[in-house]
Amino acid sequence: MSTELARRDFLARLAGGVAAASLAPATALGATERVRPRLPHLSLVGEDEAYWKAVRDQFPLRAGFIYLNAANLAPSPYLVSDTVADLTREIDREMSQQNRGKFSGLREYARTALAQHLGADPDEIAITRNTTEGNNTVVNGINLGPGDEVVIWDQNHPTNNVAWEVRAERYGFTVKKVKTPPAAAQPSDLAAPFLAALTPRTKVLSITHISSSSGVALPARELCAAARQRGILTLLDGAQSFGSVVVNLRDIGCDFYAGSAHKWFMGPRETGVLFVRKERQAALWPQMVGIGWQSAKDHGARKFETLGQRDDGAVSALGKAADFHATIGRERIDARVRELATRLKSGLQQRVPGIKFHTPVDSSMSAGIVIFALPKMDNAEGAKVLYEKNQITCAVSGGDFAGLRFAPHIYVSMQDIDKAVDAVVSLAANPPVAAAKAG
Numbered sequence: 332m333s334t335e336l337a338r339r340d341f342l343a344r345l346a347g348g349v350a351a352a353s354l355a356p357a358t359a360l361g362a363t364e365r366v367r368p369r370l371p372h373l374s375l376v377g378e379d380e381a382y383w384k385a386v387r388d389q390f391p392l393r394a395g396f397i398y399l400n401a402a403n404l405a406p407s408p409y410l411v412s413d414t415v416a417d418l419t420r421e422i423d424r425e426m427s428q429q430n431r432g433k434f435s436g437l438r439e440y441a442r443t444a445l446a447q448h449l450g451a452d453p454d455e456i457a458i459t460r461n462t463t464e465g466n467n468t469v470v471n472g473i474n475l476g477p478g479d480e481v482v483i484w485d486q487n488h489p490t491n492n493v494a495w496e497v498r499a500e501r502y503g504f505t506v507k508k509v510k511t512p513p514a515a516a517q518p519s520d521l522a523a524p525f526l527a528a529l530t531p532r533t534k535v536l537s538i539t540h541i542s543s544s545s546g547v548a549l550p551a552r553e554l555c556a557a558a559r560q561r562g563i564l565t566l567l568d569g570a571q572s573f574g575s576v577v578v579n580l581r582d583i584g585c586d587f588y589a590g591s592a593h594k595w596f597m598g599p600r601e602t603g604v605l606f607v608r609k610e611r612q613a614a615l616w617p618q619m620v621g622i623g624w625q626s627a628k629d630h631g632a633r634k635f636e637t638l639g640q641r642d643d644g645a646v647s648a649l650g651k652a653a654d655f656h657a658t659i660g661r662e663r664i665d666a667r668v669r670e671l672a673t674r675l676k677s678g679l680q681q682r683v684p685g686i687k688f689h690t691p692v693d694s695s696m697s698a699g700i701v702i703f704a705l706p707k708m709d710n711a712e713g714a715k716v717l718y719e720k721n722q723i724t725c726a727v728s729g730g731d732f733a734g735l736r737f738a739p740h741i742y743v744s745m746q747d748i749d750k751a752v753d754a755v756v757s758l759a760a761n762p763p764v765a766a767a768k769a770g
């Protein structure tokens with residue numbers, strides 16, 4: 332099957348024709364009347380490489396490139412980017428408030444689809460711009476003052492780390508930063524330092540589901556349960572778990588969860604999600620109060636998204652990204668992401684002498700992110716060589732976890748992983764050093 336045919340076939344199957352209709356101009360959508368399409372449990376061509384090739388064909392990716400940077404930014408499938416483009420054009424074509432009325436229906440559809448994806452109630456979902464905004468809404472929205480304590484992880488992203496410190500400076504509470512052992516043997520080794528840090532003064536435990544700096548996956552469920560027993564609120568930064576692994580917020584039991592749709596979720600850029608558990612909504616102050624507040628304040632987590640004029644095309648296409656995940660299956664995506672990372676780790680482990688993994692090799696403490704360092708190599712130069720010579724895109728990580736970060740997603744093939752391992756083997760044999768500074 333040609334690439335184009337495979338793409339059309341996939342789209343046609345995606346929603347029994349609903350997806351194809353969605354690519355027509357939005358006027359034909361009957362947007363406000365749309366109901367969530369019934370998605371068949373799709374098995375395109377089986378659980379093999381041909382299936383994942385058909386999945387890759389859903390993306391406008393440059394042939395020959397190996398994209399290992401989902402932890403930073405992931406591409407959207409045509410289904411999503413075409414919808415963003417169509418809806419955006421629809422606004423430009425007729426920007427009356429009457430025409431734009433249909434977008435509120437699409438936004439609510441997206442909210443319901445996101446809630447379903449995350450195991451939450453639609454009223455617990457705010458559609459934000461990104462994880463930065465979600466984290467900061469929580470950091471700045473809880474009443475805290477002198478005598479209170481917030482426990483954070485030293486591997487949190489600055490938006491869940493520095494943001495707490497800046498607020499503490501202003502309001503006089505204490506921030507306690509926990510370090511986890513670099514070579515944990517089991518998840519309980521990662522939990523132990525947090526449990527030891529909690530005191531009767533602790534009001535919030537603010538952690539990261541999967542760290543972008545180390546690739547470590549924390550035992551979130553156990554930590555949230557321990558916090559709940561002590562009456563402590565929990566913020567879980569889900570930037571690296573939303574869309575990559577199965578996330579069931581009811582089961583995890585956190586109070587707040589923030590994510591960005593433009594990473595592993597493969598959704599529109601500058602869209603994100605903030606989960607606020609029902610029982611916590613009344614006590615969490617909004618970061619921004621915009622037009623629509625009077626109505627939003629009594630409608631669950633919607634009170635955290637009165638941000639003024641939004642990019643309605645992008646926000647409305649968010650539901651399509653959720654459809655895409657539902658069609659393939661969250662469990663199948665989770666399993667594939669882990670399979671890719673496992674193959675990568677074992678290939679590197681077997682073939683690269685002296686390699687140091689910052690990410691646990693054990694998949695009970697990691698998921699799709701793999702961070703490693705090579706002896707004597709300058710990481711920025713290494714990433715440059717990989718891009719220029721091997722057409723591999725990855726990230727450079729720094730600090731305690733200095734190295735290269737590979738984050739393969741479902742549009743990456745096993746063959747790509749093997750090529751990436753070959754490229755790292757060559758890199759290790761001839762490690763590039765830092766370029767001499769000009770002048």
Ligand SMILES: Cc1ncc(COP(=O)(O)O)c(C=O)c1O
Pocket residue numbers: 402403461462463464487488490539541542543568570571591
């Ligand atoms: C763990 C974590 N939190 C928050 C963010 C911020 O994400 P965004 O820039 O999409 O807000 C990132 C970005 O990489 C991240 O890895």
